[in-house]
Amino acid sequence: MLSIDLNCDMGESFGIYKVGDDEKVLDYISSANIACGFHAGDPSVMNKTVSLALSKGVAVGAHIGFMDLVGFGRRNMNISPKEAFEITIYQIGALYGFIKAEGGNLSHVKPHGALYNLAAKDKNLALAIAEAVYKIDNELILYGLSGSELIKAGEEVGLRVANEVFADRTYSDDGCLTPRTHKDALIKEGTIAVQQVIKMIKEGIVISTNGNQVNIKAETLCIHGDGSHALEFVKKVRKEIELNGIEVSAMRT
Amino acid sequence: MLSIDLNCDMGESFGIYKVGDDEKVLDYISSANIACGFHAGDPSVMNKTVSLALSKGVAVGAHIGFMDLVGFGRRNMNISPKEAFEITIYQIGALYGFIKAEGGNLSHVKPHGALYNLAAKDKNLALAIAEAVYKIDNELILYGLSGSELIKAGEEVGLRVANEVFADRTYSDDGCLTPRTHKDALIKEGTIAVQQVIKMIKEGIVISTNGNQVNIKAETLCIHGDGSHALEFVKKVRKEIELNGIEVSAMRT
Amino acid sequence: MLSIDLNCDMGESFGIYKVGDDEKVLDYISSANIACGFHAGDPSVMNKTVSLALSKGVAVGAHIGFMDLVGFGRRNMNISPKEAFEITIYQIGALYGFIKAEGGNLSHVKPHGALYNLAAKDKNLALAIAEAVYKIDNELILYGLSGSELIKAGEEVGLRVANEVFADRTYSDDGCLTPRTHKDALIKEGTIAVQQVIKMIKEGIVISTNGNQVNIKAETLCIHGDGSHALEFVKKVRKEIELNGIEVSAMRT
Amino acid sequence: MLSIDLNCDMGESFGIYKVGDDEKVLDYISSANIACGFHAGDPSVMNKTVSLALSKGVAVGAHIGFMDLVGFGRRNMNISPKEAFEITIYQIGALYGFIKAEGGNLSHVKPHGALYNLAAKDKNLALAIAEAVYKIDNELILYGLSGSELIKAGEEVGLRVANEVFADRTYSDDGCLTPRTHKDALIKEGTIAVQQVIKMIKEGIVISTNGNQVNIKAETLCIHGDGSHALEFVKKVRKEIELNGIEVSAMRT
Numbered sequence A, B, C, D: 001m002l003s004i005d006l007n008c009d010m011g012e013s014f015g016i017y018k019v020g021d022d023e024k025v026l027d028y029i030s031s032a033n034i035a036c037g038f039h040a041g042d043p044s045v046m047n048k049t050v051s052l053a054l055s056k057g058v059a060v061g062a063h064i065g066f067m068d069l070v071g072f073g074r075r076n077m078n079i080s081p082k083e084a085f086e087i088t089i090y091q092i093g094a095l096y097g098f099i100k101a102e103g104g105n106l107s108h109v110k111p112h113g114a115l116y117n118l119a120a121k122d123k124n125l126a127l128a129i130a131e132a133v134y135k136i137d138n139e140l141i142l143y144g145l146s147g148s149e150l151i152k153a154g155e156e157v158g159l160r161v162a163n164e165v166f167a168d169r170t171y172s173d174d175g176c177l178t179p180r181t182h183k184d185a186l187i188k189e190g191t192i193a194v195q196q197v198i199k200m201i202k203e204g205i206v207i208s209t210n211g212n213q214v215n216i217k218a219e220t221l222c223i224h225g226d227g228s229h230a231l232e233f234v235k236k237v238r239k240e241i242e243l244n245g246i247e248v249s250a251m252r253t
Helices: A043-055 A081-102 A113-121 A121-134 A149-158 A189-202 A230-242 B041-057 B081-102 B114-123 B123-136 B149-157 B190-203 B231-243 C043-055 C079-099 C115-119 C123-136 C150-159 C190-203 C229-243 D041-055 D081-101 D111-122 D123-136 D149-157 D188-205 D230-243
Strands: A003-010 A033-037 A059-064 A108-111 A142-145 A161-168 A206-207 A211-215 A220-223 B003-010 B031-035 B061-066 B106-111 B143-144 B160-166 B206-208 B213-217 B218-223 C004-009 C031-033 C059-064 C106-110 C141-145 C160-167 C205-207 C213-214 C220-223 D005-011 D030-037 D060-066 D106-111 D141-145 D160-166 D205-207 D213-215 D222-225
Touching: A003 A059, A003 A161, A003 A230, A003 C160, A003 D141, A033 A043, A033 A108, A043 A059, A043 A081, A043 A189, A043 B081, A059 A081, A081 A108, A081 B081, A081 B123, A108 A113, A108 A121, A113 A142, A113 A149, A121 B081, A142 A149, A149 A161, A189 A206, A189 A230, A206 B114, A206 B123, A211 D060, A220 A230, A220 B123, A220 B213, A220 C043, A230 B160, A230 C079, B003 B061, B003 B160, B003 B231, B041 B061, B041 B081, B061 B081, B081 B123, B081 D213, B106 B123, B114 B123, B114 B143, B114 B149, B123 B143, B123 B149, B143 B149, B149 D213, B190 B206, B190 B231, B206 C123, B218 B231, C004 C059, C031 C043, C031 C106, C043 C059, C043 C079, C043 D041, C059 C079, C079 C106, C079 D041, C079 D123, C079 D141, C106 C115, C106 C123, C115 C123, C115 C141, C115 C205, C115 D188, C123 C141, C123 C150, C123 D081, C141 C150, C150 C160, C190 C205, C190 C229, C220 C229, D005 D060, D005 D160, D030 D041, D030 D106, D041 D081, D060 D081, D081 D106, D081 D123, D106 D111, D106 D123, D111 D123, D111 D141, D123 D141, D123 D149, D141 D149, D149 D160, D188 D205, D188 D230, D222 D230
Parallel strands: A003 A033, A003 A220, A033 A059, A059 A108, A108 A142, A142 A161, A161 A220, B003 B031, B003 B218, B031 B061, B061 B106, B106 B143, B143 B160, B160 B218, C004 C031, C004 C220, C031 C059, C059 C106, C106 C141, C141 C160, C160 C220, D005 D030, D005 D222, D030 D060, D060 D106, D106 D141, D141 D160, D160 D222
Antiparallel strands: A206 A211, B206 B213, C205 C213, D205 D213
8 A cells, every 4th residue: 555654743832833734734744843943943932842742643754944934944055074063963862852742753864944944955964864764763764855965875874764755845857855945836726736746756757847757756855834834734734645545654564 | 979960050151152062171170061942052052062062971861941041031921830841841852862863871851040939939830841841751860059949849759850059159058049139149260169079079068158067968069160279179079079089970870 | 391211122023032022012112222242132122123213203312131041131130230231331322333324313221131130239230331331322211110120220320211111011009010930920901901091190009909109210111022912902992091181102201 | 654553453351261361451452353252252351441541541442342252253143234234233332331431432333254354245234234333333343354345345334444453473375365275374573574464564565475465454453462471472463563662552543
């Protein structure tokens, strides 16, 4: 039976600031990427989100990012591979503390925002992140853009990886995401987004913005948990996936 | 044979800012309390300090503090027990990441500065910290002011504790440290400081500023690693301790 | 003609985090207290909020707080008067930059949260804040809890002050706010809140929770701009004030 | 009579961390660039440094940087021109607060580290910074790498500018600094550094690493105030400059 992991970024609130509808979204996903206090999240939010995710049987991962709260980790920072290694260790460790305190397991690691995008293209940065993950726990699964340098780096260091695809983003001929600055970057029509997902899972193919068939490996699907219609979209995607005979389950199972 | 643990705060550098002579001091102590990025330290400093301490066979502990870098964690903050629990978990976890990546063991936890002082007197705060430590790993040793609320809280939750004494501070009749605002708070004469230490270890007694004999439990001795004469003082204290037939060894051994 | 200033805390968003309905609330108030990046706000939010407030003819003030973003400046920090002086100067200056860039005027300064409450009772802290305000610009108006130490300190250093009252909080016999922990601390019935305001403005009297008449000076009324019903409540308060023949206008006019 | 401004980065301490020998260096320079709390400095350090500089008659400028304390503002961050405008305003304002409180004048603005280097090449970033400076006070002098985009942007918006040169760095044929990664980037021989400075001031020429004569405008000379030999080097440079009949004076005089 075909299966796909549904992952969602979580725990992005901070102090008095609340974003996302984590508690409800958790009912429809299989993996939660929890912010670790650098680009979002704080010790209290992390504690609560870890507890919620574990109680609902959702796999918990560390969502690691740049130390740039005001920019939400979305601004490129020119850090060295050594610094990438160090902030990866720090953030995974911090989240791991909450998971250990709850008696749960850390399942995976996924870079966030600008770090995700840079690690998809920069081999040295990707290797530094992959090595940090491996050194903390070589059974962790490294999430990265399908076919990217981060995925290759994970495989190179000996980690299990999860090739990630997106429902609401279009792809170029090279299998990369169309840049957000491009007019066709986003798929706003829910039905089309779902069709793209089903095709990627069933056929390993996505149709690029140029109309070409592009091979793509879809092991985990990123769903966005913020925005007013997020919850509805998550429900819809999950329902359609299951109606197509595809099982939703975390990577580890 | 009598024994004492010699502990020192370490890893208090940050970015371009360097303090302490960690590498050399590590040769004379048995336990290192490493800052976790809240009151001092950063991922790079933590990585380096953990690696150094482990390579020298020194027991590694998490030195947890208030999120107040500009105040070096020395200013009281009115946080709730729940918040204390959460920042304790976060910081221990972050340090644990570096230790795990190096294949070492986390040995102990010691609050820093204002958090140390508050937890010595505030039972609820002390219990929150002790519970966080216990939940992460119930084999960790909790360091606290000898006979303080933190020590009692550690024992209450089932942790092994380390009653901490100071060489260069004077004591009141109740076994507490003389406040730093008091003119006799500090012992500036190295020989007298050493004598106080020896007496505390051998006899379990300290002479208060009022001249009274006060019972005190001395399991670990705090040595300060900054300041221009720190290294010399550390050497001197260790030498005198050993000359008095007392073994210097970490709590766990 | 009787008059009252209506002030509201503004610019409390941060990065991707949005709170408050500043643009709409600005239409109903006479003074905006804008966060300066310590307890809330960031350079972008400050820039936008200053611009909005000035464009709507609302008096602009610096809302200064503790450097405690994760705690929203609501947690007491034990800072020295010297540190209070310095963070007051820094924050006023930062906001002043945006106002100067827009060609506007800085009208007032109001401490936020825990700093507001501490400065209401701690004379030395209050004096340090007042002196900082005076040194930057002796024509600034210092906002503080009606009759508090901060008001007295402002008068002592030679500043114009604004005695602040609250619509939705009850008062003790000594003219202080009933602590939030008290069951009757909040006035949840809008009509009663408005009646209290009108009485304070017209008669200089508030009825304490014990039922006693207490003298109170009401020069500015604090309205909360967050929460789902904030905008409606602001509208209602303003309407009722004006129906009672009281003019709403900023302190300076 | 020929003249040159000697500027030095100051106020780079933070909390318990002390760097530089500001008080002594101030005796030999004409302009101080004071960190504003983003890449270095804190309200207390700013207060003290502003006071010292003003008391010694040294011109005070805002040394603005990226919000990256742990990286000391030396890591490129991909911020938008709008964000550059906003962090420029914020930092200048914050420093201006301390200067206003002391009754002094703000003289100039100089970007720090990565922001300095990016603004030397990126026209849009340079214009955003220049416009921010102009909007706060159009009499401020904008410091930038001699002949860089930042200097051009300053002139374009109508600011007075200061073309900055370095004593201890080598230059390429295009008048830019040799990258620090180049083996000949630094001039370690004090006498050669001084000769380069004298030549730049007297002849408007620097000899590039390729041996070519390159035109360069030298209005202000950057001296580094940290490092163990900084004070001696500053003294030596100033002495040699004066022995060559060149006056050391701030830009404004």
